[in-house]
Amino acid sequence: MRSFQADRIHEANSFPSIRLGSFPSLNIIKSRTAARFDQHKAYTFQAVSTMVSDKDVPVVLVAGATGRVGRKVVNLLLSRSKDPDDKLPELKVKALARDTDKAARVLPSDENVEVIKCDLGDASAVARCCKGVDAVIWCATGFSDSSDSSLLNKLLGVARLKLTPRQSIDIAGLSQIGKLLEGQASHPDLPGPRVVMCSSAAVTRPTWNEEKKMRYEGAADIPIVRLNPLGILDVKRDGEQALRSSGVSYAIVRPCGLNDNWPSGRAVFSQGDIAVGRINREDVAQLLVQVLLEKDAQGKTFECVALPGYPSPKSCSLQLARLKLDGDASISNIDVLDAQYALLQQLVPGETMQPNQLAMGQTYEQLDSGQVGRLGKRGQERPPLARTD
Numbered sequence: 001m002r003s004f005q006a007d008r009i010h011e012a013n014s015f016p017s018i019r020l021g022s023f024p025s026l027n028i029i030k031s032r033t034a035a036r037f038d039q040h041k042a043y044t045f046q047a048v049s050t051m052v053s054d055k056d057v058p059v060v061l062v063a064g065a066t067g068r069v070g071r072k073v074v075n076l077l078l079s080r081s082k083d084p085d086d087k088l089p090e091l092k093v094k095a096l097a098r099d100t101d102k103a104a105r106v107l108p109s110d111e112n113v114e115v116i117k118c119d120l121g122d123a124s125a126v127a128r129c130c131k132g133v134d135a136v137i138w139c140a141t142g143f144s145d146s147s148d149s150s151l152l153n154k155l156l157g158v159a160r161l162k163l164t165p166r167q168s169i170d171i172a173g174l175s176q177i178g179k180l181l182e183g184q185a186s187h188p189d190l191p192g193p194r195v196v197m198c199s200s201a202a203v204t205r206p207t208w209n210e211e212k213k214m215r216y217e218g219a220a221d222i223p224i225v226r227l228n229p230l231g232i233l234d235v236k237r238d239g240e241q242a243l244r245s246s247g248v249s250y251a252i253v254r255p256c257g258l259n260d261n262w263p264s265g266r267a268v269f270s271q272g273d274i275a276v277g278r279i280n281r282e283d284v285a286q287l288l289v290q291v292l293l294e295k296d297a298q299g300k301t302f303e304c305v306a307l308p309g310y311p312s313p314k315s316c317s318l319q320l321a322r323l324k325l326d327g328d329a330s331i332s333n334i335d336v337l338d339a340q341y342a343l344l345q346q347l348v349p350g351e352t353m354q355p356n357q358l359a360m361g362q363t364y365e366q367l368d369s370g371q372v373g374r375l376g377k378r379g380q381e382r383p384p385l386a387r388t389d
């Protein structure tokens with residue numbers, strides 16, 4: 001097993017976390033920062049952060065860095081920023097983790113990544129971690145079906161969601177991070193939104209009226225919406241709104257069912273929360289990182305599925321430019337929704353192509369072959385701690 005550089009794991013929960021000995025040179029940092037300030041007048045001078053913070057390069061914070069999407073985001077940020085042919089600038093990563101042993105197992109040891117121990121439910125720790133941060137990719141959730149999360153952490157997440165949903169990281173954490181970054185000028189090398197949130201398709205569907213649920217049955221009567229465990233869709237919807245209300249520039253990416261057995265493919269975007277389908281976590285991570293560069297992603301919320309067999313575009317600028325800003329009335333126009341629904345239902349995986357016949361925990365392939373899913377028959381599923389496949 002790889003040994004993780006212990007001096008790169010810092011505690012945000014116990015102040016101070018600054019290790020001057022690990023700074024290359026404070027003088028160099030200051031002069032480089034001043035040079036950057038002259039070059040880009042709009043760029044706000046920020047205090048030297050708690051990490052090895054050379055403000056010549058942007059700092060990207062990843063919340064939920066040990067998660068299955070989060071760790072891929074960290075890897076991609078590092079690998080893409082080192083690739084001279086890639087548009088992603090050289091950058092540094094602050095990887096937030098509540099479990100640093102897990103971080104040591106799943107995150108790379110790299111001079112450009114610093115792991116910081118931080119519970120996202122601890123507001124003062126989050127505030128310390130956000131100092132000197134230029135952008136955030138949010139991949140965390142209090143409701144995890146990951147087999148590599150500790151049972152205690154899973155239960156804590158469940159308890160927070162059930163007992164105090166407004167204090168869950170999905171709402172309070174996002175709101176706080178949005179407010180902390182709001183008003184700061186963006187780093188010139190990262191023209192996209194300051195906060196990129198990995199949310200979920202289907203978050204609005206529990207609020208649809210009966211008429212809309214019947215009209216778009218193949219989107220509304222799917223297991224995650226039917227069962228909505230612990231009200232997670234409502235919590236994530238409120239988390240989205242908390243981020244929008246924070247005033248920060250944001251983009252909200254809503255992947256459909258995450259399934260790592262689904263081959264990579266072109267991410268297809270839609271709006272109006274009508275999409276059903278699959279995408280693997282690598283494709284989601286690619287998209288979350290790409291969005292940091294995309295000015296046209298700002299202020300937008302969109303769903304995504306992946307179409308295997310179609311290559312990923314070199315850039316998603318064109319796709320994003322065609323999307324509407326949040327609040328644009330045409331997103332909920334019924335003719336627009338009808339047309340999108342008709343198209344997107346044709347992209348549903350499998351042969352049966354009736355997602356409303358799925359049980360939670362059942363795959364489209366199991367439905368096609370008449371097999372029962374891992375949580376039991378439709379309508380009799382055992383209460384899941386897990387999300388759908």
Ligand SMILES: NC(=O)c1ccc[n+]([C@@H]2O[C@H](COP(=O)([O-])OP(=O)(O)OC[C@H]3O[C@@H](n4cnc5c(N)ncnc54)[C@H](OP(=O)(O)O)[C@@H]3O)[C@@H](O)[C@H]2O)c1
Pocket residue numbers: 063064065066067068069070097098099102118119120121139140141142143144145146148149150153157169198199200201254255256257258259387388389
């Ligand atoms: N499953 C699906 O089909 C599906 C579909 C669409 C969207 N999504 C969304 O996609 C996102 C990423 O999913 P995923 O599979 O990568 O999730 P995951 O593997 O469960 O990762 C969740 C991350 O959040 C972290 N976390 C939870 N509570 C925390 C706290 N209090 N403090 C610090 N960190 C905390 C976890 O830390 P630990 O590593 O310590 O547990 C983990 O790193 C989630 O927001 C999910 O809701 C899922």
